[in-house]
Amino acid sequence: MERPTRRAGGLHIAMVCDFFHPRVGGVETHIWSLSQALLRLGHKVVVVTHCYGEHGGVQQMPNGLKVYYLPLVPFWRDVTLPTFFLFLPIFREICVYESIGIIHAHSIPSSLAAEAILCGQTMGLKLVYTDHSLYGEHDLASIHVNALLKWALAAVDRVVAVSKACAQSLCTRCDLRDTDVTVIPNAVDAGRFYPAAHAAGNPLVEAGPTLGPGCPVPKQSIGIIVLSRLTHRKGVGLLAEVLPLLCRRFPEVRIVIGGDGPKRKLLETARAKHGLQNCVYMVGEVDPGCVRELLHRGQILLNCSLTESFGITLLEAAACGLLTVSTNVGGIPDVLPRDMAILAPPEPEALVNAVGKAIDRLETVDPHDFHKRVSEAYSWEKTAKMTEQVYEASCRCEQTELADRFLRCLRRSSVFGVLLCMIAAALHVELLFLEWIRPRPRAETLSRDAFGSTASKVLDKVVQRPQQKEEM
Structure with a gap:
C-alpha cells in the first residue's frame, strides 16, 4: 500500500x-x-x-x-x-x-x-x-x-x-x-463494508474458515446478528431475556452473537436453560477483519444497549445492507433514518415486537440503497x-x-x-x-x-x- x-x-x-x-x-x-x-x-x-x-x-x-x-x-x-x-x-x-x-x-x-x-x-x-x-x-x-x-x-x-x-x-x-x-x-469505511451480494459465494449458508463452522445460517432462515462487547452497558442482561422470546415467537430465526466480555456467562446460561443451542450461536470475540463476514450472515442487526453515544456497529451493519433493530437510547436516534432502523424502548417485549416489524419489512429493504446512503452521509474523510x-x-x-x-x-x-x-x-x-x-x-x-x-x-x-x- x-x-x-x-x-x-x-x-x-x-x-x-x-x-x-x-x-x-x-x-x-x-x-x-x-x-x-x-x-x-x-x-x-x-x-x-x-x-x-x-x-x-x-x-x-x-x-x-x-x-x-x-x-x-x-x-x-x-x-x-x-x-x-x-x-x-x-x-x-x-x-x-x-x-x-x-x-x-x-x-x-x-x-x-x-x-x-x-x-x-x-x-x-x-x-x-x-x-x-x-x-x-x-x-x-x-x-x-x-x-x-x-x-x-x-x-x-x-x-x-x-x-x-x-x-x-x-x-x-x-x-x-x-x-x-x-x-x-x-x-464507516464503505470500501470495507458492503452488501453480501458483492461478496464471492453465498456467506449466508456456510460459516467460512475465519469464524469457524459453528454458526451456519441456513438459506431459508432469517439471520439476526448481535455484535458488541458483552457488558452490562451493552444490554447483555436485556438480551438474555429477549433471546428465548425471539426463538419462541419466530422459529425461523437464527441469532449469531459476536463479542466477548464479563457478561458472556449470562448469555451462555440463558442459552442452555432455554435449550437454544440450535437457534443461538456464540462466536466469541470477532477480529476486525472478520466483522463484515459476520454481518453478511444476517439480514437484521439487533442492538440492546442500555446507553450508547453513537454506535459505529449500526453504521457498519447498514453499509452491509442490514436492517437495524435497536433500543431507543442515547445518540442512537440520530444515527440512522427511520426506514433503516426500528427503535424500541429497552424492554424485552418491545424489542421482540420491533424484530417482528423488521421481519415484515425485509422484502422492501434494498441493501445497495442502504450502502449508498450510508457511505454518502458518513465517511472518515x-x-x-x-x-x-x-x-x-x-x-x-x-x-x-x-x-x-x-x-x-x-x-x-x-x-x-x-x-x-x-x-x-x-x-x-x-x-x-x-x-x-x-x-x-x-x-x-x-x-x-x-x-x-x-x-x-x-x-x-x-x-x-x-x-x-x-x-x-
Whole structure:
C-alpha cells in the first residue's frame, strides 16, 4: 500500500488512549480510522497506548501510522494505573522525537488519556479531547469519571463529542455551553463494508474458515446478528431475556452473537436453560477483519444497549445492507433514518415486537440503497476534515500560563482542584529538570542521534524496532 504524500506544513498529532488495536470496540475503530484519514490528508499521526500481549514497543502500521505500545501494565479493564511523574519523561521523549504539536486524547475513563492531557499541558502543547461515551451523574463510577472530565475540559483547548446526545450530556455534567463542544460523528469505511451480494459465494449458508463452522445460517432462515462487547452497558442482561422470546415467537430465526466480555456467562446460561443451542450461536470475540463476514450472515442487526453515544456497529451493519433493530437510547436516534432502523424502548417485549416489524419489512429493504446512503452521509474523510478544523482552531488558542492553570483547576473543584494544582506544580518542576538534563534539539537537527546515546538507550528499551503490521 502506498504511503500518502504529506503536504507542507502538515500537523503532527499524537492520538492517546488506553484503548486501541488489538482491542476491539468503537473507540478503537474511531482512533484507527481517523488516524488513517488524517494521514491521507497529509498530516503526521502517531498513536500512544499501552502494550497488549505481543503488541509491544513501536510498530509500523499501514500508510505510515506509528503506534507506541508503552510498557505499562493495565490494572482494570485495559486501563493503566496512573503514574504521572514516571509517564512524563517517556511521553516527552516521544513528543520531541516525533515533533508533536497536538495531543488528541480520547475517552477520559482512559487514565493514559488523562495523563497525556496533564503532561501535554505542562509541555505547552495544544490539547484536543474527544468524548465517546454517555455517563450518569449519581453512581460512584460516574461521579469519578465526571470529576476527571471537568478537570480535563478545564485543561484542553477544544472539545469534541461523537453525537448530539454526547454533547448535551457533556454540557449538562460539566457546566459547558453548547458552543463549547463540536459534534463530529463517527463514520464507516464503505470500501470495507458492503452488501453480501458483492461478496464471492453465498456467506449466508456456510460459516467460512475465519469464524469457524459453528454458526451456519441456513438459506431459508432469517439471520439476526448481535455484535458488541458483552457488558452490562451493552444490554447483555436485556438480551438474555429477549433471546428465548425471539426463538419462541419466530422459529425461523437464527441469532449469531459476536463479542466477548464479563457478561458472556449470562448469555451462555440463558442459552442452555432455554435449550437454544440450535437457534443461538456464540462466536466469541470477532477480529476486525472478520466483522463484515459476520454481518453478511444476517439480514437484521439487533442492538440492546442500555446507553450508547453513537454506535459505529449500526453504521457498519447498514453499509452491509442490514436492517437495524435497536433500543431507543442515547445518540442512537440520530444515527440512522427511520426506514433503516426500528427503535424500541429497552424492554424485552418491545424489542421482540420491533424484530417482528423488521421481519415484515425485509422484502422492501434494498441493501445497495442502504450502502449508498450510508457511505454518502458518513465517511472518515468528512470526519477527518472536520477534525482538522478543530485542530487549526486549537492552534489559534493562546498559551495558558501556570498561574492560569491553577485558577482553572480551583474553579472546577476546591478540594480536587488543590490536588491537581500540586500535581501540576510538581510536573512543571520535573519538566524543568528534564529540559535541563535533556534539552530539546533544534528542529532542523532532530533525529535519533540528536538525543545522544543515553536517550537512544531509553528509546530502545521503551520502543522496539518498528515492525510492519497488516491493515486491521
